[in-house]
Amino acid sequence: MARAGHSVAVFERRERIGGAAVSETDVWPGYTVSTASYVCSLLDPWLVEELGLRAHGLSYYRKDPYAFTPLQDGRSLLLGADPASNAREIAAFDARDVAGLDGYVERTNRLGRALFDSFSDDEPRFDRFDSDTRAILCGSAAELVERYVATPVLQAELVNDGLIGTYLGPRDPGTGYVLAHHLAGRVLGVQGAWAFVRGGMGSVSQALASAATAHGAEIFREAAVTRIVTDHDGAARGIDTKFGVVRASAVVSNAHPRTTFLELLDADVERPLRDKLQAWRSVGPSLKLNLALGELPNFTCRPGTNSQPHHHATIHVAPSIDYLQKAYEDARTGGESEEPLIECFLQTPTDASLAPPGKHILAIFAQYFPYDRPGGWTEKKRETAADAIVAILARYAPNLPGAIEHRQVLAPPELESRFGLLGGHIFHGELLPGQIYEDRFATRTPVRNLYLCGSGAHPGGCVSGFPGKRAARTILRDKWPR
Numbered sequence: 001m002a003r004a005g006h007s008v009a010v011f012e013r014r015e016r017i018g019g020a021a022v023s024e025t026d027v028w029p030g031y032t033v034s035t036a037s038y039v040c041s042l043l044d045p046w047l048v049e050e051l052g053l054r055a056h057g058l059s060y061y062r063k064d065p066y067a068f069t070p071l072q073d074g075r076s077l078l079l080g081a082d083p084a085s086n087a088r089e090i091a092a093f094d095a096r097d098v099a100g101l102d103g104y105v106e107r108t109n110r111l112g113r114a115l116f117d118s119f120s121d122d123e124p125r126f127d128r129f130d131s132d133t134r135a136i137l138c139g140s141a142a143e144l145v146e147r148y149v150a151t152p153v154l155q156a157e158l159v160n161d162g163l164i165g166t167y168l169g170p171r172d173p174g175t176g177y178v179l180a181h182h183l184a185g186r187v188l189g190v191q192g193a194w195a196f197v198r199g200g201m202g203s204v205s206q207a208l209a210s211a212a213t214a215h216g217a218e219i220f221r222e223a224a225v226t227r228i229v230t231d232h233d234g235a236a237r238g239i240d241t242k243f244g245v246v247r248a249s250a251v252v253s254n255a256h257p258r259t260t261f262l263e264l265l266d267a268d269v270e271r272p273l274r275d276k277l278q279a280w281r282s283v284g285p286s287l288k289l290n291l292a293l294g295e296l297p298n299f300t301c302r303p304g305t306n307s308q309p310h311h312h313a314t315i316h317v318a319p320s321i322d323y324l325q326k327a328y329e330d331a332r333t334g335g336e337s338e339e340p341l342i343e344c345f346l347q348t349p350t351d352a353s354l355a356p357p358g359k360h361i362l363a364i365f366a367q368y369f370p371y372d373r374p375g376g377w378t379e380k381k382r383e384t385a386a387d388a389i390v391a392i393l394a395r396y397a398p399n400l401p402g403a404i405e406h407r408q409v410l411a412p413p414e415l416e417s418r419f420g421l422l423g424g425h426i427f428h429g430e431l432l433p434g435q436i437y438e439d440r441f442a443t444r445t446p447v448r449n450l451y452l453c454g455s456g457a458h459p460g461g462c463v464s465g466f467p468g469k470r471a472a473r474t475i476l477r478d479k480w481p482r
């Protein structure tokens with residue numbers, strides 16, 4: 001919008017921009033920590049080119065191998081970009097699954113492409129998909145995976161992406177969509193691939209900020225918006241900040257929709273939007289545990305603390321779909337998982353700039369630790385959850401507890417207070433049928449001049465840029481039609 005000649009100002013509550021896509025340097029001395037999001041896939045390649053983000057410092061590289069699961073019987077499964085290596089790894093369990101994985105990748109690539117092509121839609125509609133596709137998306141991630149492969153650990157690795165951020169288990173309807181959403185990206189031109197961003201996820205936000213300011217946009221930090229100001233006719237006319245009221249022809253919010261309409265907007269919201277805000281499912285089950293390590297995890301099944309291929313992959317611990325379903329059921333019935341979903345990332349073996357020499361960061365994403373657990377969250381419960389996660393990982397890498405030099409635990413309440421993620425939900429609300437496409441919040445809101453540009457709008461969460469691109473396009477069309 002700045003490039004189109006308009007006056008643009010961004011107001012961020014925190015001392016740094018980026019929301020949940022930040023690289024924070026003040027967590028521990030000498031470390032740069034992607035405190036929330038950590039891997040990139042869905043970032044719109046069109047946006048990267050259009051805004052020249054590479055010239056503004058964005059650089060990413062493929063996460064390869066992409067998935068590793070150690071097992072307690074000493075075996076393990078490591079998958080990556082090399083089909084021959086994958087075939088060897090899978091054949092050690094069940095040779096029939098080599099072709100099964102090919103079939104799965106072919107089908108999920110088609111699904112991912114279909115989703116990607118819909119992410120820029122101005123008027124998103126779920127019925128743009130054929131009935132077979134809709135059935136898969138409304139079904140469970142387990143059903144989709146089990147159609148193609150039979151090895152439990154392979155099934156668990158594949159189904160995992162259907163659960164990220166979601167307070168459901170792999171056998172629950174709708175997780176098919178979450179799985180496809182995570183395979184919709186085409187970073188570096190490869191459908192479904194994921195990448196590490198050099199310098200951590202904050203480099204995406206920094207590149208966007210640099211491109212914006214180069215075109216004249218102004219960015220104000222530690223500048224919370226306390227009110228969206230409406231006129232007597234109900235239209236948004238500006239925002240209230242520590243600088244006073246800033247008037248604008250359009251107000252664009254990427255805060256959670258409930259924050260936007262129920263906390264900030266100074267007018268009452270009418271039905272049916274009010275009902276939708278109240279019914280919006282936004283209870284987050286995800287906990288982020290960031291560890292600073294003195295050495296790499298030494299896995300019993302693939303020994304060594306020297307950097308090896310499995311250290312570059314997402315590390316999972318689930319041996320089967322049933323394990324993950326139980327993790328969810330435990331939380332639903334007892335408040336948290338006894339044996340949680342755990343996925344970990346070590347970016348430092350491929351980007352040493354993020355830690356002091358010889359040191360590493362293990363970023364752990366775990367579920368299910370729901371925001372609304374019975375009895376609420378206390379510091380003790382947070383630390384107990386972190387201890388339990390470390391103890392589980394230590395079954396596979398016994399040196400881990402002794403290698404930890406610092407730790408940061410961000411349970412759902414900390415995700416809420418630190419990043420403004422209401423309910424601790426990493427995507428501003430579930431990405432499930434009933435909350436996607438026409439059922440997500442519209443970019444153009446019922447309040448004239450007020451628009452949404454964050455994850456509450458289509459196509460929802462992940463570091464993608466799509467909601468912002470759609471918002472800019474809508475505003476330009478509404479306000480300055482050609």
Ligand SMILES: Cc1cc2nc3c(=O)[nH]c(=O)nc-3n(C[C@H](O)[C@H](O)[C@H](O)COP(=O)(O)OP(=O)(O)OC[C@H]3O[C@@H](n4cnc5c(N)ncnc54)[C@H](O)[C@@H]3O)c2cc1C
Pocket residue numbers: 011012013014017018019020021035036037038039040041042223224225226254255256259264286287288365415418419420421425426427428453454455456460461462463464
């Ligand atoms: C732990 C975790 C792990 C994740 N992992 C990944 C991942 O690996 N890859 C991926 O693609 N996605 C991941 N995500 C999701 C992704 O980070 C989010 O979907 C994405 O950041 C959403 O961007 P957004 O612009 O919608 O909102 P946010 O990132 O939530 O940003 C909203 C911003 O608004 C600010 N704000 C709120 N209220 C006000 C106010 N009143 N005044 C001023 N500013 C305000 C907030 O401070 C924040 O900076 C993860 C998220 C979390 C929390």
